[in-house]
Amino acid sequence: MQYMLMFYQPTAEFEQREDASAQAYRASWIAYADAVRQSGISLGGHGLFPPMTGTTLRIRGDRRQVQDGPFADTKEQLGGYFVIDVPDLDAALEWAARAPCATTGGVEVRPVFVATALAAAAA
Secondary structure, rough: EEEEEEEEHHHHHHOOOOOOOOOHHHHHHHHHHHHHHHHOOEEEEEEEOOHHHEEEEEEEEOOEEEEOOOOOOOOOEEEEEEEEEOOOOHHHHHHOOOHHHOOOOOEEEEEOOOHHHHHHHHH
């Protein structure tokens, strides 16, 4: 089954990406990403630039609403993701627990909607 692991991090962790003294922080993410890839479960994933680089689009009626940066003011922001293919939710949670941000932010684990699985279930 495919799951997306979404890594939510506090603002201070985004700042550590640029801080030359945060070598241990970066090393922990490199080790985690390497472990996910070497396990053979990774279907893809990337880190994301900080939230203030994003743009949010909404359509209301026939008008576009475009806003720079994240829409909600929250303490944690989406920092990256992996899509993994593992047997079940328990296995996905095990991988989520190993993420460096699991102790400072959070990891959302969500099943990936795969159209072929829906077609198979309907048959």
